[in-house]
């Protein structure tokens with residue numbers, strides 16, 4: 001019999017009421033209780049299709065290392081850490097969903113996580129969800145995500161909503177509302193496994209170029225291929241270079257490399273996705289090159 005994919009669900013924190021007051025909503029509901037409530041409901045849904053383990057099933061603190069160990073021991077395909085966020089009481093109305101993944105947002109595993117978890121959380125009625133790299137939090141990222149990444153286990157932290165928001169906190173106390181969240185997360189899990197079980201970035205005819213741009217790319221392709229023995233090696237080299245440039249915020253150079261990848265016509269939908277992300281990143285850049293890159297990238301994307 002084929003074995004089921006293994007998922008480890010991780011209700012964040014546990015039994016910390018004595019040690020901290022910041023994981024407490026305005027009327028006293030605690031984050032670790034909400035996380036557990038959602039995970040117990042989520043397990044019910046997921047165990048019909050997957051082999052599911054919980055890092056904790058009661059209000060008890062488990063070390064981060066033990067949470068990782070469970071996923072490694074069980075050979076998990078996915079580790080989903082369920083959290084809820086809070087912010088300073090001077091901003092009681094902040095409420096939006098977000099996720100954390102490890103390292104670059106651009107590797108294919110993180111792309112799958114974004115396309116499933118961020119996409120499904122965006123349907124949760126709190127506006128569009130965001131995904132942050134854990135490198136934004138700490139230089140080396142978050143312990144759990146970093147360790148699981150080292151063991152090649154896909155992992156994501158979801159922050160469904162803010163329990164510091166007074167109305168949201170009341171909703172999060174109820175089973176029905178947590179059931180809704182569990183259903184959204186279950187859908188995201190399903191989408192994630194669909195994406196990882198198929199060749200994700202096949203050539204696509206969804207995007208259509210204007211003819212002139214196609215000719216321009218065709219010329220570039222001929223030139224590139226005339227200078228190399230293996231197109232396969234060439235695009236993976238250019239792709240890697242582009243990604244390295246992008247991470248180092250050398251957007252101009254990244255753009256040129258990605259365009260060459262595009263000319264060889266590999267991983268096309270991902271390049272488009274990535275260019276859209278480049279615009280977002282460029283908008284955050286403070287340097288003088290910013291305007292030019294944004295213009296260049298927007299022209300490129302609008303030509304598609």
Ligand SMILES: [Zn+2]
Nearest residue numbers: 012031083084
């Ligand atoms: Zn948390």
